[in-house]
Amino acid sequence: MRFQLQKFLPNNRRYSTEILKAGSRFLKENGVEEPRRNAEILLSHLLKKPVHRIYADDERITRGILPAYSKLLGKRASHTPLQYITGKVDFYKYVFSVEKGVLIPRPETEILVEKAVSVYKEYFLPVRARILDIGSGCGNIAVSLAKEIKNCSIAATDISLKALKVSHCNALRHKVKSKIKFYKSDIFPPGKSRFHMIVSNPPYIPLADIAGLDEDVKREPLTALSGGRDGTSVIRKILGRADVFLHEKGFLLMEIGYNQADFIRSFKCGMKLTGIERDLAGIERVAVFRKTG
Numbered sequence: 001m002r003f004q005l006q007k008f009l010p011n012n013r014r015y016s017t018e019i020l021k022a023g024s025r026f027l028k029e030n031g032v033e034e035p036r037r038n039a040e041i042l043l044s045h046l047l048k049k050p051v052h053r054i055y056a057d058d059e060r061i062t063r064g065i066l067p068a069y070s071k072l073l074g075k076r077a078s079h080t081p082l083q084y085i086t087g088k089v090d091f092y093k094y095v096f097s098v099e100k101g102v103l104i105p106r107p108e109t110e111i112l113v114e115k116a117v118s119v120y121k122e123y124f125l126p127v128r129a130r131i132l133d134i135g136s137g138c139g140n141i142a143v144s145l146a147k148e149i150k151n152c153s154i155a156a157t158d159i160s161l162k163a164l165k166v167s168h169c170n171a172l173r174h175k176v177k178s179k180i181k182f183y184k185s186d187i188f189p190p191g192k193s194r195f196h197m198i199v200s201n202p203p204y205i206p207l208a209d210i211a212g213l214d215e216d217v218k219r220e221p222l223t224a225l226s227g228g229r230d231g232t233s234v235i236r237k238i239l240g241r242a243d244v245f246l247h248e249k250g251f252l253l254m255e256i257g258y259n260q261a262d263f264i265r266s267f268k269c270g271m272k273l274t275g276i277e278r279d280l281a282g283i284e285r286v287a288v289f290r291k292t293g
């Protein structure tokens with residue numbers, strides 16, 4: 001979408017706060033949720049200074065900034081997710097690079113990381129944990145676990161080369177590359193390795209629900225969102241074989257969709273369901289299985 005901020009600003013109104021106001025109005029008129037916050041983050045990204053400093057300085061904006069900011073606002077109004085525009089996303093305690101073609105990590109998934117860290121501390125510490133992350137996307141789960149669990153090695157799989165490229169960059173960015181091995185692989189890694197924990201946030205949205213998703217979400221890759229006809233195609237494959245890749249008493253922790261808990265409870269596999277963690281909205285979100293032997 002083309003937008004020219006200059007046209008909305010009289011010449012004497014080129015201060016940051018005036019520009020923010022105009023940008024926010026434009027986003028609101030184009031149906032973007034939280035228009036002010038979006039306008040702030042985009043200007044902060046462009047000026048390379050935190051939002052509070054933009055307000056505190058309220059400096060006169062140079063001419064070149066206006067077309068650049070207009071361009072970013074136009075992209076956002078066309079439903080390009082904010083994180084694809086800025087190239088970064090906050091997840092757990094860290095900032096990750098993200099780009100078009102790779103899923104944007106969601107706050108719910110932080111529960112999976114928290115639970116995996118607590119399972120490690122309760123059942124495996126001080127053993128060197130071997131962890132498998134299936135569908136690692138931008139590497140947010142694998143990298144967070146590598147940061148949080150000092151004594152571990154991680155295998156991370158994804159079928160998307162783009163995701164693997166970005167996760168590799170994130171591992172380097174957070175200085176944990178030596179702890180993570182990445183594989184372009186369909187669900188499980190090659191070989192016969194066994195793990196203490198398998199973690200996964202698989203694609204789990206039913207194909208028929210994709211058309212009804214927010215326009216922003218539809219900009220994310222279908223392979224990262226859709227779990228086939230009823231949403232469970234990747235989940236079934238993980239549950240069907242995870243025990244083969246687990247040590248005795250090893251754990252599988254897997255994020256699931258808002259209405260998949262009953263399916264998970266009824267699914268027969270080589271592991272025992274020990275519980276399902278709820279997210280902040282009270283939705284059953286992270287299924288925890290244990291291989292009981």
Ligand SMILES: C[S@@+](CC[C@H](N)C(=O)[O-])C[C@H]1O[C@@H](n2cnc3c(N)ncnc32)[C@H](O)[C@@H]1O
Pocket residue numbers: 103104105106109134135136137138139140141157158159160163185186187188201202203204223224225234
């Ligand atoms: C919901 S995203 C999760 C990404 C990231 N782990 C996160 O939590 O934000 C699912 C990921 O699984 C990958 N994926 C989909 N099908 C796969 C398969 N058969 N084998 C391996 N990875 C797969 C997608 O490319 C995508 O990166």
